[in-house]
Amino acid sequence: MNKLIVSPSPHDENYVKTSTIMLNVIIALIPALAAGCYFFGLRALLLTAVCIVSCVAFEYGCRKLMKRDNTIGDLSAVVTGLILAMNLPVTLPLWMAVIGSFVAIVIVKQLFGGIGQNFANPAITARIVLMVSFPSAMTNWVLPLWYKEGTDAVTGATPLVLDSFRGTTEEHLMPSYMDLFLGKVGGCLGETCALALLIGGLYLAARKIINLAAPVSFIGSLFLLSWISGGDPVYQILAGGVFLGAFFMATDYATTPISTKGKIVFGLGCGIITFVIRRFGSYPEGVSFSILLMNVLTPYIEQMTRTKVFGAKEAQKNEG
Amino acid sequence: MKKLNGIRLRHRKNTENCATVDFPVPAKIKLPMSMHMGAPCLPLVKVGDEVKVGQKVGDCESAFSAPIHSGVSGKVTAITDYQTAMGSICKAIEIETDGLQTVSEEVKPPVISDKESFIKAVRESGACGLGGAGFPTHVKLNPKTPIDTLIINAAECEPYITADYREMIECPEDIIAGINLVKSILGIKNAKLAIEANKPEAIKNFTAMAANDPTIDIITLPSAYPQGAEKVIIYNSTGRIVKEGELPSDEGVIVLNVSTAAFIYRYTQTGMPLVTRRLTIDGNAVGEPKNVRAVIGTSFRELLEFCKTDIDSIRKLIGGGPMMGMSIPDLDMPVVKTSNALLAIKSYDERKTTSCIRCGRCVNVCPLGLMPAEIDKAYKIRNIEELQALKVNLCMNCGSCTYVCPANRKLAETNQLAKALLPRK
Helix, strand or coil: CCCCCCCCCCCCCCCCCHHHHHHHHHHHHHHHHHHHHHHHCCHHHHHHHHHHHHHHHHHHHHHHHCCCCCCHHHCHHHHHHHHHHHCCCCCCCHHHHHHHHHHHHHHHHHHHCCCCCCCCCHHHHHHHHHHHHCHHHHCCEECCCHHHHCCCCCEECCHHHHHHHCCCCCHHHCCCHHHHHHCCCCCCCCCCCHHHHHHHHHHHHHCCCCCCHHHHHHHHHHHHHHHHCCCCHHHHHHCCCHHHHHHHHCCCCCCCCCCHHHHHHHHHHHHHHHHHHHHHCCCCCCHHHHHHHHHHHHHHHHHHCCCCCCCCCCCCCCCC | CCCCCCECCCCCCCCCCCCCEECCCCCEEEEECCCCCCCCCEECCCCCCEECECCEEEECCCCCCCCEECCCCEEEEEEEEEECCCCCEEEEEEEEECCCCCECCCCCCCCCCCHHHHHHHHHHCCCECCCCCCCEHHHHCCCCCCCCEEEEEECCCCCCCCHHHHHHHHCHHHHHHHHHHHHHHHCCCEEEEEEECCCHHHHHHHHHHCCCCCCEEEEEECCCECCCCHHHHHHHHHCCCCCCCCCHHHHCEEEEEHHHHHHHHHHHHHCCCCCEEEEEEECCCECCCEEEEEECCCEHHHHHHHCCECHHHCCEEEECCCCCCEECCCCCCECCCCCCEEEEECCCCCCCCCCCCCCCHHHHHCCCCCCHHHHHHHHHCCCHHHHHHCCHHHCCCCCHHHHHCCCCCCHHHHHHHHHHHCCCC
16 A cells, blocks of 8 residues: 655645746737737747747756756746847847846846846846947837838837927827837837737736736826826827836736735836936836836835734834 | 635535435444543543443543543453644544444433533533534633624535535534524524535525524625634624634634534433544545544544545545645544544645745735745744744644645745744743
């Protein structure tokens, strides 16, 4: 007879694994990737593949080198690669994308202990490192649907840069709300199509993978601040990387607070910082920096927004 | 009123329509002297003594305990050392059955005139909470503070188990009589019978039975584990919060398991102490899942064979439900007073534990609002101050956090280990 297994309760589990969650995030990003391929051409697919393969390879190599359990099976490296690709302009040289993967996986994730231990979002940090290192390659935008024109890629500007045309004679160059919503504007390959990102985000929320507290407070606070300050709030939330950041990076488990209260604070912080950078800073886009800065604040937010324990008595203060 | 968090489990109440069958009197029973919370009993019999059905064979001086009775007539063949499923060591009495089932002359309906004689009778009956935790009933019924509400716990929120449900279907009159008995003797104004929503037939029956009695409320609890946990059922049926360090009686409430209430009534009528109990036998190794009424002390192996179980295929045996039940290390261990279910599981694969991804599922499901992921971190570095601030002492080990963890971290287990680090008050 077999020996009976003895273990503490519970003796049952609900079969949602880390890889299940990651797979759902991948599924949620497919609409945005498809939109990217449609607007910017099939190179988007190539760039994405390079990011994913290099991320997984770095993850595998790192774990091997550090003699730790192999973690590529949890698919988190695939998600990092995919989100990183979403944050890159489609024209970026492939070797730069590989550097981005290196920063994301090796420096930000594995050197801090691997999945769940990193304090900053790997893809965001990689985007910022690339932006600071290769500013011209990282802002080399193509016009959407350029391949239909039958010409070579034409360099275009992002809606946030175009926003400065407001009230000038070149105002007609600014995209319409509909173009912004559908993603028919210049930008990183996965960030332009707000509709696709919204579908992905709502899918994750419906599958209870993410909590909408952070995206709603992020987008909401940016909307309100832009409105109060006399800007065009709809334009501000649809342009740039707000939807990508709000739904896919401000909801990253490892680098945002756990409690709903904390998530709301995190989202508010992101909205405020994005607004300040866009309005007063020299960078046209502030989503990446806002998320990175809030990542750094996360442990403190966490401390201040602990859940209230049912029936708990206040800890007695030790005086004297 | 906002209800506390809970998780949806697959109910798997496969045996809900299986009427209770009596398990034939076994050839031999083994009675551990520690079956539930409280001090272990000392044997009152010696090897070679003849015992009868209902005869007291174990008792102790401590008020926080309950005596143990024999469910068979026969001869004491051995008194041995025995390790319980909890790991503690106590004595166990082995009795060989003579098959006559002669009832002891000790068995006669108790004379109950007031609260004191009632409490004494309940203690003599050997009653303890039949829901699983096994708090001695006479202690519960003798609170120091005034009580205005009696809650009858009929949540049976664990998957598989239908023992309490069968009690509700088969003996509803005993339950109502038990409620009225406790109410009248202890002078409690209101009773609430709280049933989880996954038992619509029981809810319907009791609502009809209590229609003319304004003092008995039938409450439908949401179908979300753990409704049967004491603090949860009190809050979800009365809105009262049992605070840290308090007993339910401090909030004017007593919670009694539904089968316990029915048992107390039957004891006052017949005088037969707690010597048999109903338990659900299920699990994927069991050929014919059943609800069985067995003599306490019957070995699990016999019950499993009775339910056409392929004994060799069992990988894990659980006494109780899958969420809070105990692993049974040995097939030959006996049924005790608190055994409400026996689950035999085959093909049990343990997933590997991986790193916490901070998804927050454990925090979202904790009915008490604890943060198991943070407790896990604090426990790893043995930060006792942090563990106290996180209130790990309040964890009731419902297991929801471990259940939902995608990284398969043993959070509930860690909570119990963390509790052991806290300084004793």
